[in-house]
Amino acid sequence: MADYHVTLFVSPWKQSECDQARKYLKEKNLHFEEKNIQDSGAKGELLQKTGRDECPAIDVNGHLVIGYLPHKWDHLLSQEPLELT
Template identity: 75%
Template sequence: MGDYHVTLFTSPWNKAECDQARQFLEEKGINFEEKSIQDPGAKGELAKKTGRTECPSIDVNGHLVVGFLPNKWNHLLSDEPLELT
């Protein structure tokens, strides 16, 4: 896996899916910063970046995926260059 800055946005209202997302990153050995949208600053940051506050969401070097979508997350975290379409 590449060298990335990863932020995981989580919410206590969707605990099971956020726990899955956290486990996914931990099992892959990805270092990440976790931000709970219970914090108004984190909630505002996620809303500004995506227009939504759905969690879990992941930000990998400015590329965002809203929701826990393992295939898309794997693509963002792959060693291959990101291609935006």
């Protein structure tokens, strides 16, 4: 499996969906950084990247998907990681 930098944005207001997102990433054996948008820095980062503060949201190498959408996450994670030149 390719190397990805994965950030999972979570919120206590969407606990069930965020728990499903964590489980999904763990089942894929992916290392991920988790950021709770209760923290103003994490919320600001998500707002800057997407213009929204909805969770869960996943950022894979700078590509974002808002919402727990496994079919979209599968597609995103099936791509080769982008290399910066």
